Amino acid sequence: MAENTQATRILIAGAGIAGLATAVALARVSDLPNIDVQLYEQASELLEIGASIALSPNGMRTLEKLGVDNALTDETGFRSASGIPQIFRHWKTNQVISVDTHINVPDPRHHTTRFHRGHIHSALLEHVPKESIHLGKKLIRAEATDAGVSLFFEDGTSAHGDILIGADGIKSKVRQSFIPEYKLRFGGRVFMRATFNAALVEGKIPDLPADSMHWWGPNDNFFASKLGKNQYTTVGAYSDPRSSEEIENSVAWDQKGDVTFLRERYKGWNPVVRALTEATPYTNLYPNFTGDRLRTWVFGSRVTLIGDAAHAHGGAFAAGGSLALDDAFALGLAFRHVGGISSPEKIESALKLYESVRQTHTDRLLRVVHGLLDTSKKAPAAKSAEEEDARLIERLRSRPATEWLSEYDVEREFAHVVKESEGGEKQESYAGTSPVSGLQVPASKL
Numbered sequence: 418m419a420e421n422t423q424a425t426r427i428l429i430a431g432a433g434i435a436g437l438a439t440a441v442a443l444a445r446v447s448d449l450p451n452i453d454v455q456l457y458e459q460a461s462e463l464l465e466i467g468a469s470i471a472l473s474p475n476g477m478r479t480l481e482k483l484g485v486d487n488a489l490t491d492e493t494g495f496r497s498a499s500g501i502p503q504i505f506r507h508w509k510t511n512q513v514i515s516v517d518t519h520i521n522v523p524d525p526r527h528h529t530t531r532f533h534r535g536h537i538h539s540a541l542l543e544h545v546p547k548e549s550i551h552l553g554k555k556l557i558r559a560e561a562t563d564a565g566v567s568l569f570f571e572d573g574t575s576a577h578g579d580i581l582i583g584a585d586g587i588k589s590k591v592r593q594s595f596i597p598e599y600k601l602r603f604g605g606r607v608f609m610r611a612t613f614n615a616a617l618v619e620g621k622i623p624d625l626p627a628d629s630m631h632w633w634g635p636n637d638n639f640f641a642s643k644l645g646k647n648q649y650t651t652v653g654a655y656s657d658p659r660s661s662e663e664i665e666n667s668v669a670w671d672q673k674g675d676v677t678f679l680r681e682r683y684k685g686w687n688p689v690v691r692a693l694t695e696a697t698p699y700t701n702l703y704p705n706f707t708g709d710r711l712r713t714w715v716f717g718s719r720v721t722l723i724g725d726a727a728h729a730h731g732g733a734f735a736a737g738g739s740l741a742l743d744d745a746f747a748l749g750l751a752f753r754h755v756g757g758i759s760s761p762e763k764i765e766s767a768l769k770l771y772e773s774v775r776q777t778h779t780d781r782l783l784r785v786v787h788g789l790l791d792t793s794k795k796a797p798a799a800k801s802a803e804e805e806d807a808r809l810i811e812r813l814r815s816r817p818a819t820e821w822l823s824e825y826d827v828e829r830e831f832a833h834v835v836k837e838s839e840g841g842e843k844q845e846s847y848a849g850t851s852p853v854s855g856l857q858v859p860a861s862k863l
């Protein structure tokens with residue numbers, strides 16, 4: 418890496434939300450002069466899977482700060498007219514049991530927004546030079562030395578550069594290259610997802626709510642929502658008792674499901690859910706995997722992870738897309754703060770600063786996720802249908818507060834971490850908001 422003459426080459430493995438947002442943040446936030454950013458994606462075409470994604474206010478604000486204004490339009494994404502981000506109903510009675518509200522989101526464009534994944538992906542793609550994206554490059558291994566980084570692909574080719582950012586999702590090969598023993602675990606649920614034209618349900622299902630809706634049952638859940646560009650989504654989440662190995666061997670990510678299984682599974686539910694399952698034309702399957710926190714996100718002086726590769730929280734709280742955007746923004750801020758990447762030491766200090774801004778926050782999410790999945794804490798089976806119903810209602814009403822996640826302010830957290838690291842006045846970390854009550858508690862006490 419010759420200073421001021423040759424561009425610093427930054428390799429990004431994966432062109433999902435995290436990879437694309439990182440490319441945008443490097444170009445617009447980092448202030449790094451003379452960088453050459455290249456993305457390597459396994460897919461041969463940039464067609465996102467046909468599923469929906471919700472972005473919370475933190476993600477929507479970050480999209481705006483990244484200059485991805487095209488994702489904020491009312492056409493691209495769907496926002497409930499009521500301004501209520503989440504409404505939870507009883508599976509059988511269809512009664513509203515609990516709602517989430519936005520606490521401090523004055524701009525309606527930042528309200529929780531639901532997209533077809535392909536649309537948010539395309540919105541980001543408009544901001545990344547096409548010639549920097551290399552398709553059909555399935556990574557099998559990454560390497561790093563003090564002098565540089567390398568990626569090796571299934572097709573026998575390789576790429577070399579100065580910095581590597583692993584944005585290759587929950588099953589990251591970059592992560593595996595540096596932590597070979599890391600394992601994911603099946604979280605006990607399989608999601609059956611579909612997206613289709615809203616005309617299949619709107620005006621056809623009596624009492625279909627205009628808002629996005631979660632219905633919770635004793636074991637299974639169902640979600641339905643309008644999306645941007647007149648699309649609609651249904652998502653059935655069912656408990657599957659199989660082991661991680663059995664699921665790994667029998668259900669592939671994005672595998673075609675059986676829509677008659679969906680209809681059968683929800684046949685005892687309220688008429689709106691039943692009608693939605695009847696109107697759903699197909700399902701694809703997504704088993705939900707999670708993994709433990711990583712001790713570090715920085716390997717040597719030149720490699721880091723971002724998005725699901727860094728924090729394997731699965732589909733929890735529909736937070737992953739927004740977290741990936743905030744990760745990317747924080748990485749851009751870290752490079753800007755360090756001011757130049759003329760030596761391995763400077764690169765490492767930027768990567769470490771990024772890690773210290775983000776990891777406290779995502780570790781906290783992982784603690785909540787693994788706490789909820791801990792089967793040793795499960796109550797014994799209910800003795801009657803009434804008891805089971807009372808427990809369900811209690812669970813719905815005592816859901817963990819999530820504003821600490823959905824209204825997180827990455828710039829504020831960045832400023833806080835920098836101030837603390839420079840020995841400034843101690844402040845409360847934004848990352849230290851209690852997961853249960855929403856009260857502010859210092860991060861050190863969590």
Ligand SMILES: Cc1cc2nc3c(=O)[nH]c(=O)nc-3n(C[C@H](O)[C@H](O)[C@H](O)COP(=O)(O)OP(=O)(O)OC[C@H]3O[C@@H](n4cnc5c(N)ncnc54)[C@H](O)[C@@H]3O)c2cc1C
Binds near residue numbers: 457
């Ligand atoms: C069932 C489920 C539901 C979810 N629902 C929501 C939701 O509603 N809202 C939300 O915000 N989040 C949701 N998430 C999480 C969200 O999808 C992710 O957190 C988010 O997409 C993170 O993006 P990413 O770029 O890190 O990973 P990904 O979106 O997985 O992108 C990784 C990219 O890397 C590529 N790649 C992978 N391996 C290789 C390789 N070996 N070589 C080259 N390229 C590779 C992939 O093709 C992909 O393009 C959900 C997750 C699950 C599992």
